[in-house]
Amino acid sequence: MRDTRDKILDASLALFSIKGFLGATTKEIAKKAGVAELTLFRHFSSKERLFEEMIASHSFLPALKGLLPELKDLSYRDALVQIAGGFLNRLSERRDLIKIMHSEIHLYPAKVKEIQQNLVGEIVKTLASYFRGMQEGGLLKEFDPELGARAFLGMFFQYFTNQEFVVEKKQKFENRDAVIREYVNIFVFGTEAGKSNNGSGSTDGVR
Amino acid sequence: MRDTRDKILDASLALFSIKGFLGATTKEIAKKAGVAELTLFRHFSSKERLFEEMIASHSFLPALKGLLPELKDLSYRDALVQIAGGFLNRLSERRDLIKIMHSEIHLYPAKVKEIQQNLVGEIVKTLASYFRGMQEGGLLKEFDPELGARAFLGMFFQYFTNQEFVVEKKQKFENRDAVIREYVNIFVFGTEAGKSNNGSGSTDGVR
DNA sequence: TAAAAATGTAAGTAAGCGCTAACATTAATG
DNA sequence: CATTAATGTTAGCGCTTACTTACATTTTTA
Numbered sequence: 001m002r003d004t005r006d007k008i009l010d011a012s013l014a015l016f017s018i019k020g021f022l023g024a025t026t027k028e029i030a031k032k033a034g035v036a037e038l039t040l041f042r043h044f045s046s047k048e049r050l051f052e053e054m055i056a057s058h059s060f061l062p063a064l065k066g067l068l069p070e071l072k073d074l075s076y077r078d079a080l081v082q083i084a085g086g087f088l089n090r091l092s093e094r095r096d097l098i099k100i101m102h103s104e105i106h107l108y109p110a111k112v113k114e115i116q117q118n119l120v121g122e123i124v125k126t127l128a129s130y131f132r133g134m135q136e137g138g139l140l141k142e143f144d145p146e147l148g149a150r151a152f153l154g155m156f157f158q159y160f161t162n163q164e165f166v167v168e169k170k171q172k173f174e175n176r177d178a179v180i181r182e183y184v185n186i187f188v189f190g191t192e193a194g195k196s197n198n199g200s201g202s203t204d205g206v207r
Numbered sequence: 208m209r210d211t212r213d214k215i216l217d218a219s220l221a222l223f224s225i226k227g228f229l230g231a232t233t234k235e236i237a238k239k240a241g242v243a244e245l246t247l248f249r250h251f252s253s254k255e256r257l258f259e260e261m262i263a264s265h266s267f268l269p270a271l272k273g274l275l276p277e278l279k280d281l282s283y284r285d286a287l288v289q290i291a292g293g294f295l296n297r298l299s300e301r302r303d304l305i306k307i308m309h310s311e312i313h314l315y316p317a318k319v320k321e322i323q324q325n326l327v328g329e330i331v332k333t334l335a336s337y338f339r340g341m342q343e344g345g346l347l348k349e350f351d352p353e354l355g356a357r358a359f360l361g362m363f364f365q366y367f368t369n370q371e372f373v374v375e376k377k378q379k380f381e382n383r384d385a386v387i388r389e390y391v392n393i394f395v396f397g398t399e400a401g402k403s404n405n406g407s408g409s410t411d412g413v414r
Numbered sequence: 415t416a417a418a419a420a421t422g423t424a425a426g427t428a429a430g431c432g433c434t435a436a437c438a439t440t441a442a443t444g
Numbered sequence: 445c446a447t448t449a450a451t452g453t454t455a456g457c458g459c460t461t462a463c464t465t466a467c468a469t470t471t472t473t474a
Contacts, residue, residue, distance in 0.1 A: 004421080018313055022229035026462060036422050041463065076399060102309040105372050106225055116373050131398075141400050147389045148398060150369075151362045158361030165312050166323050182354045190397030191338075191355060192283060193348050211451080233432065243452050248433065 005043050007033040012054045017096035020103045021051055055111050058097055059118055068126060076139060079130070080184045084156050087123060088176065091160045094119065099165070120157070124149045155183050212250050214240040219261045224303035227310045228258055262318050265304055266325055275333060283346060287391045290334060291363050295383070298367045301326065306372070327364070331356045362390050 011033035015024035026047055030037040044050035067086060071079040091098060097115060105112045127149035134140045159179060218240035222231035233254055237244040251257035274293060278286040298305060304322060312319045334356035341347040366386060 020227065020229065020310070020313060022227065023313070025460085037462095038423085038464085039421055042420080045463095047462065099312075103227070103313070104310075105306075106227060106230070106310070113373055116369075139400055140398050141396070143393060143398060144389055147386060148393060150366065151390050151393055154362045154365030154369075155358045156361075158365045159357065162323075162357075162361075166320055179354060182351055183358050186350060186355060186358055186397070187393065188397050188399045189348070190393070190395050191347050191350060192395045193346055232430085234430095244432095245434085245453085246451055249451080254432065 004033075004035060004039065008035060008040055008043060008050070009054050009057050012050055013058065013096050013100075016051065016054070016104075017099040021047075021100075021107055026050075051108075052111065055097075055100075055108070055115065058094075059114065068130060071130060076134065077184060077188050080152070080187065081180055083127060083130075084152075084180045084184060087153060087156055088160055088180070090119075090123075091157070092164075095164055098161070102161075102165075120153065124153060127152065152187055155187070156180075159183070211240075211242060211246065215242060215247055215250060215257070216261050216264050219257055220265065220303050220307075223258065223261070223311075224306040228254075228307075228314055233257075258315075259318065262304075262307075262315075262322065265301075266321070275337060278337060283341065284391060284395050286337070287359070287394065288387055290337075291359075291387045291391060292384075294330060294360060294363055295367055295387070297326075297330075298364070299371075302371055305368070309368075309372075327360065331360060334359065359394055362394070363387075366390070 008029065012024070012029045015029050015032060018024070019028075026040055027037050029050075030040045033040070040050065044053060067082070071082065074082060098119070101112050101115050101119075124146060128145040131140060131143075131145040131148050135142065135145065215236065219231070219236050222236050222239060225231070233247055234244050236257075237247045240247070247257070251260060274289070278289065281289060305326070308319050308322050308326075331353060335352040338347060338350075338352035338355055342349065342352065
């Protein structure tokens with residue numbers, strides 16, 4: 001069957017993310033996939049190749065890219081809220097892969113870099129080009145667009161990993177939107193006093 | 208001898224960080240420590256206890272705390288530059304431990320949380336209290352101090368892990384100070400146009 | 415329905431792992 | 445110097461692991 005392979009790939013993703021490459025056994029993966037262990041080896045010549053093909057099969061398409069056009073209709077602030085939300089959603093979807101990425105850097109630095117590149121690098125470029133456009137329109141200050149994008153996404157990436165991997169599983173995302181608003185506010189207006197806007201605003205329009 | 212124990216602890220830190228808990232063997236650790244494998248087991252009843260005691264022995268004191276007083280003499284912007292630099296230095300010192308933290312969450316969620324708490328939680332509180340003080344003095348906008356601290360440190364934590372674990376080992380820290388300046392600028396002044404300051408400033412005074 | 419492809423079952427191999435036992439050797443101590 | 449504590453050497457046990465072999469059974473295909 002065609003989907004035997006997929007069942008194995010899915011099971012391996014789940015178990016690798018929970019127990020790591022060395023911690024997950026082929027017997028266990030096969031069991032989780034509802035398949036004989038031998039079948040696993042008939043599809044993938046070794047555990048290592050299973051790992052590689054699993055990674056490759058989950059190597060993802062450029063997302064968040066088609067999102068750029070519709071940002072034109074939003075205020076700068078709301079656009080960032082939108083981007084942050086989309087980014088966090090994307091990270092949630094890929095949480096297993098991100099966990100593996102964190103755990104297995106020492107085993108597969110190249111593969112991991114590739115994931116990181118696909119996962120973050122792409123959206124960094126997208127966001128940077130958005131910033132560049134806004135700067136050319138005189139709507140933003142002068143700052144390095146790529147660095148700015150990394151700073152912005154870095155805040156949220158760090159928030160995500162902290163929530164996913166460190167914080168107790170209770171009340172997850174309870175304060176997600178509040179965090180997004182606060183972070184976006186800081187990014188847009190800064191923190192130093194002596195200017196018009198302040199944080200506890202009501203410029204809503206999203207959510 | 209007293210330092211046999213320490214040699215084992217040091218070797219285990221190095222190897223666990225490179226190969227992970229399962230990937231590092233007791234034989235290898237003993238060899239790296241210049242010690243017989245049996246000696247390792249005479250000091251630590253099991254590999255697991257070695258791991259725990261290694262973590263405990265590297266569980267660190269509150270740093271960056273005594274730094275707060277001298278921040279009074281700096282401008283807001285320079286204070287943040289100082290904090291960011293100190294934070295990045297601290298992360299560099301503890302890079303092995305951070306790597307283990309990333310790799311071994313699934314094995315020791317409790318221990319890892321403890322590290323994260325000691326490593327980031329403490330400095331978050333410190334920075335948050337700094338923000339609170341500045342807000343009471345009317346020098347900063349109103350924003351949640353703890354969230355702000357997390358946003359600020361998150362940018363740099365993400366920058367650090369990206370540099371350490373993803374980027375090629377060349378040109379490390381070549382642009383470190385530039386990144387710090389840019390990030391601090393964004394955090395202080397925001398990115399939206401229509402205000403006095405702009406990014407490519409010259410408010411130097413640090414470095 | 416017959417041939418071929420995919421999967422299952424069961425048993426096992428070779429290697430590596432954490433860890434222990436027995437005894438010899440060195441270093442610290444009084 | 446004699447005693448004790450710490451370390452080294454070697455061999456090995458029991459277990460798990462990735463992976464294989466041989467053969468039976470099911471599923472797909474033509």
